Amino acid sequence: MAQVTRGAQEARGAQVARVTDHGGGVWSVPVPIPDNPLGHTLVHLLDTDRGPVLIDTGWDDPTAWDALTSGLAACGASVADVHGVLITHHHPDHHGLSGQVREASGAWIAMHSADAQVVRRAREAEPSHWLDYLEEKLTAAGAPEEHLAPLRAPRTSGRTGLPGRRPALPDREIVPGELLGLPGRRLRAIWTPGHTPGHVCLHLEEAHPAAGEGLSGHGRLFSGDHLLPGITPHIGLYEDPDDATVTDPLGDYLDSLERVAALAPAEVLPAHQYAFTDAPARVRALLDHHEERLAGLLALLSTPLTPWRLAEAMEWNRPWEQIPFGSRNIAVSEAEAHLRRLVKLGRAEAVPGSDPVLYQAI
Numbered sequence: 001m002a003q004v005t006r007g008a009q010e011a012r013g014a015q016v017a018r019v020t021d022h023g024g025g026v027w028s029v030p031v032p033i034p035d036n037p038l039g040h041t042l043v044h045l046l047d048t049d050r051g052p053v054l055i056d057t058g059w060d061d062p063t064a065w066d067a068l069t070s071g072l073a074a075c076g077a078s079v080a081d082v083h084g085v086l087i088t089h090h091h092p093d094h095h096g097l098s099g100q101v102r103e104a105s106g107a108w109i110a111m112h113s114a115d116a117q118v119v120r121r122a123r124e125a126e127p128s129h130w131l132d133y134l135e136e137k138l139t140a141a142g143a144p145e146e147h148l149a150p151l152r153a154p155r156t157s158g159r160t161g162l163p164g165r166r167p168a169l170p171d172r173e174i175v176p177g178e179l180l181g182l183p184g185r186r187l188r189a190i191w192t193p194g195h196t197p198g199h200v201c202l203h204l205e206e207a208h209p210a211a212g213e214g215l216s217g218h219g220r221l222f223s224g225d226h227l228l229p230g231i232t233p234h235i236g237l238y239e240d241p242d243d244a245t246v247t248d249p250l251g252d253y254l255d256s257l258e259r260v261a262a263l264a265p266a267e268v269l270p271a272h273q274y275a276f277t278d279a280p281a282r283v284r285a286l287l288d289h290h291e292e293r294l295a296g297l298l299a300l301l302s303t304p305l306t307p308w309r310l311a312e313a314m315e316w317n318r319p320w321e322q323i324p325f326g327s328r329n330i331a332v333s334e335a336e337a338h339l340r341r342l343v344k345l346g347r348a349e350a351v352p353g354s355d356p357v358l359y360q361a362i
Contacts, residue, residue, distance in 0.1 A: 022269065029042070029072065041093045042269070043071070053085070054086070055222050080104060090118050090119050096167070112199070112200050121242075141357070177189065187203070192259065194249055194252045203263055217265050223271070250290065294345075308356075314331070348361050
């Protein structure tokens with residue numbers, strides 16, 4: 001899920017969520033996300049010669065389902081008509097309703113293999129295994145006892161259920177670089193890891209409906225959470241209790257941004273906020289933002305800090321004291337992703353023998 005800035009919240013609040021016809025057989029349907037400042041996910045409908053295909057589906061919630069079905073009706077379609085579902089990434093505000101769509105229509109569901117593996121892991125893992133992993137991870141990051149205690153409470157009480165543990169398994173794979181098998185359309189998968197290991201953007205390699213009106217660029221890009229007009233997506237560590245591989249999600253994300261800029265699409269259709277043009281300019285702004293943030297964190301590390309203390313010192317969309325429990329876990333993961341990047345660049349290092357681990361600038 002993306003992280004909302006103050007300015008983005010104001011911009012979103014000024015806009016009315018509505019079904020939008022983008023022309024050329026493309027629509028966007030706003031599907032609400034319960035109790036979340038993002039407001040909604042933009043589910044895109046792409047008409048094909050075999051019927052409508054959805055790009056993402058929205059959160060698994062009755063209100064969201066009602067919004068999706070009524071939105072499809074406004075596009076002249078129904079859930080029963082849906083031929084296939086393309087998932088940009090596994091997060092519940094994108095993949096949550098996929099299983100219900102498949103049940104109602106018989107549609108296939110496609111996802112990049114790396115995110116499909118995350119879905120399988122979430123379905124198969126015991127909740128206590130994930131709670132043990134999270135407690136161990138946060139302890140190593142320097143989380144205080146008052147934050148760790150709620151993680152132990154479910155096991156003490158015998159209630160270890162975690163929400164969202166039964167996401168739909170995809171039955172097709174999105175292969176990067178290949179054209180997807182959509183009759184009558186040219187849609188190519190672009191692998192853009194960072195927000196998740198298997199995030200994909202989808203490039204519609206067709207002339208933009210407004211191309212004759214002076215709009216320059218190459219087709220349209222369904223960007224998921226990778227490229228958004230006023231939001232910086234969350235970049236945290238890829239979570240896998242059974243894999244000790246040292247990944248670099250922020251490095252993946254920055255490389256992926258360069259890949260998208262090179263496409264130079266005429267228009268970007270993101271999963272949140274609104275459609276926009278000039279993708280290369282937005283990419284430059286995001287690259288500058290992360291470089292500035294890394295420089296700021298490096299300055300903070302002139303004094304050795306744990307990932308938890310670093311997260312407390314970072315700038316978020318609200319004061320640390322107002323950030324709820326679950327969001328603090330996400331914030332620490334983002335701090336750790338930035339630390340990984342600094343370590344990989346040779347700008348920071350772990351303090352030998354520190355427990356919990358401290359990091360310092362080099």
